[in-house]
Amino acid sequence: MCGITGIFDLRERRPINRALLEAMNQTQFHRGPDEGGVHCEPGVGLAHRRLSIIDLSSGQQPLFNEDESVVVTYNGEIYNFIELTRDLEQAGHRFHTHCDTEVIVHAWEEWGEACVERFRGMFAFGLWDRNRQTLFLARDRLGIKPLYYSLLPDGHLLFASELKALMAHPDLPRxxxxxxxEDYFAYGYVPEPRSIFSAVHKLPPAHRLSLRHGQRDLPPPRVYWEVPFDALPPLDETTAVRELVERLREAVQVRQVAEVPLGAFLSGGIDSSAVVAMMAGLSRNPVRTCSIAFADPAYDESRYAQQVAQRYQTDHYQEQVDSDDFALLDRLGELYDEPFADSSALPTYRVCELARRKVVVALSGDGGDENLAGYRRYRHHLGEDCLRRPLPLGLRRPLFGALANLYPKADWAPRVFRAKATFQALARDSVEGYFQGVSILRDDLRARLFSPDFRRELQGYNAVDLLREHAARAPVNDSLSLVQYLDLKTYLPGDILTKVDRASMAHALEVRVPILDHPLVEWISGLPPTLKIRDGEGKYLLKKAMEPYLPNDVLYRRKKGFSVPVAEWFRGPLQGRLREQVLGERIADSGLFDVDHLAHLIDQHVSAARDHSPALWSLLMFDGFLKRLDVSPEA
Incomplete structure (x- = not known):
């Protein structure tokens, strides 16, 4: 795994400032501490930081074709590179290395922009073709690897793996x-294609972008792949179980190619446990596994990880994290560059830290919940949609909206008596209903959070608009597939994969995600919803498939996830810090928030009258972002 950086003169062929490009590249040293490389020619500069995984003795980047007319800087792994090498050699191309990087330059020569459609893996790269005078940027199908880009007012385009590299350029508008x-305080992250800066964009997953000298404006990125959700031919459950195991095993197998120590995360959940089970069946040696235990038993799942480790006799490493492990708060702003409010970033950082002491490559179970419908919110959404279906929206919205306004809020009461939330859900359409379910702060809470001036600046924009845009393009025809599609486009790349990429690369650890193997994703998307959720059981097919491989209490239990006791922290050891930052000058001077309301939120939370921890954590992380801006170069 690596870090990439580039500068491209969109308008002319002006000399590239090599020293500046090198400085941008060095901000990503953590992504590739083994080697660094820079290539500059008139109008183009490419830079690279390398973490050596395959072909350790060669494969340095930027890497060229035979006549050095094509050069690439690349971050990722292409798992079918041996097959592609064979095809390209038969077509007359000559290879000088045994690494997957060289496949990209020859694939570009042979197939042009369509080369990305042949790559199986995770990748983000920038490729310069001198003969075609074209810069080509591309990102993998699911968004496992990141790619930021920005067109400066002077016509220079910047791109990099992380936003911090672009921020090292003194002319980047901020x-x-x-x-x-608005998106951040709704979702807890900034979804693609936006970034926190108006002038910076993320190349969306499964998109490519071609640029040439002489252009005045950026063309829009173009999509090259879509999660199909094409119904599979009818298959019985036994056949589906067998095929899922075969496909998962093969996806794991192709990700075990490495010339460095390799292992796996093992949380005790079904996804990571399934990956470890497949690895154990494919390896002659014990699998190295790593997990985190929590001192507070309310958050600890380590005993389930131990069960799987013992069953497969893995070489298991476990460390305990204290319940008050919040020493990383300042580090999060450095890692994520943008505001990022997923508190599980803390234990994710710790498990990556542990894993890097034992391995250089780790396989993870990320993607299972989105693909196989593991989130509880999917079941809740299906239940709400069943209630919505009999009545048209034009009737439901005024009827249940009025009932929701009349019914008192009762967060303290048992769920059966919390009718206000149910009435509110029934007054919405399916997309809006799902949005309210995934939002960390509902519309009314965000409205009170923001200042009147900032609400006017939004000009009516609401974060639900993003989901509506994706829903309008969704190739689905049922409620479950729709919300899975929305998560695959937003939550998966924006939160889950971002969290793991930054936490792992902070330790120069490569993480591979077999459940996001795109042929596997395509096949799973075509399964009928009844094989994903049945009788209120999520991941139905995966659990059935793993019954011969995993203990029942790993398969059929309520997973806790990587949660941390944020609410308790804010009433205890972090209370002083919370008041200092959320009610401090940076937040107040930003002009974005109603400061009196922020004080009200803190008082209510500290007194235990309400749990405002999601809002307060989001504000704390936003202040950390503003603090980082204070020490960055001025625009």
């Missing part, structure tokens, strides 16, 4: 995007 701020 005006905040109001829509990104």
């Amino acid at each position: 005006a905040l995007d109001p829509r990104a701020i």
Whole structure:
């Protein structure tokens, strides 16, 4: 795994500032501490930081074709590179290394922009073709690897793996995007294609972008792949179980190619446990596994990880994290560059830290919940949609909206008496209903959070608009597939994969995600919803498939996830810090928030009258982002 950086003169062929490009590249040293490389020619500069995984003795980047007319800087792994090498050699191409990087330059020569459609793996790269005078940027299908880009006012385009590399350029405009701020306080992250800065974009997953000298404006990125959700031919459950195991095993197998120590995360959940089970069946040696235990038993799942480790006799490493492990708060702003409010980033950082002491490559179970419908919110959404279906929206919205306004809020009461939330859900359409379920702060809470001036600046934009855009393009025809599609486009790349990429690369650890193997994703998307959720059981087919491989209490239990006791922290050891930061000058001077309301939120939370921990954590992380801006170069 690596870090990439580039500068491209969109308008002319002006000399590239090599020293500046090298400085941008060095901000990503953590992504590739083994080697660094820079290539500059008139109008183009490419730079690279390398973490050596395959072909350790060669494969340095930027890497060229035979006549050095094509050069690439690349971050990722292409798992079918041996097959592609064979095909390209038969077509007359000559290879000088045994690494997957060289496949990219020859694949570009042979197939042009369509080369990405042949790659199986995770990748983000920038490729310069001198003969075609074209810069080509591309990102993998699911968004496992990141790619930021920005067109400066002077016509120079910057791109990099992380936003911090672009921020090292003194001319990068730093005006905040109001829509990104609205998105952040709704989702807890800034979803693609936006970034926190108006002038910076993320190349969306499964998109490519071609640029040439002489252009005045950026063309829009173009999509090259879609999660199909094409119904599979009818198959019985036994056949589906067998095929799922075969496909998962093969996806794991192709990700075990490495010339460095390799292992796996093992949380005790079904996804990581399934990956470890497949690895154990494919390896002659014990699998190295790593997990985190929590001192507080309310958050600890380590005994389930131990069960799987003992069953497969893995070489298991476990460390305990204290319940008050919040020493990383300042580090999070450095890692994520943008505001990022997923508190599980803390234990994710710790498990990556542990894993890197034992391995250089780790397989993870990420993607199972989105693909196989593991989130509880999917079941809740299906239940709400069943209630919505009999009545048209034009009737439901005024009827249940009025009932929701009349019914008192009762968060303290048992769920059966919390009718207000149910009435509110029934007054919405399916997309809006799901949005309210995944939002960390509902519409009314965000409205009170923001200042009147900032609400006017939004000009009516609401974060639900993003989901509506994706829903309008969704190739689905049922409620479950729709919300899975929405998560695959937003939550998976924006939160889950971002969290793991930054936490792992902070330790120069490569993480591979077999459940996000795109042929596997395509096949799973075509399964009928009844094989994903049945009788209120999520991941139905995966659990059935893993019954011969995993203990029942790993398969059929309520998973806790990587949660941390944020609410308790804010009433205890972090209370002083919370008041200091959320009610401090940076937040107040930003002009974005109603400061009196922020004080009200803190008082209510500290007194235990309400749990406002999601809002307060989001504000704390936003202040950490503003603090980082204070020490960055001025625009």
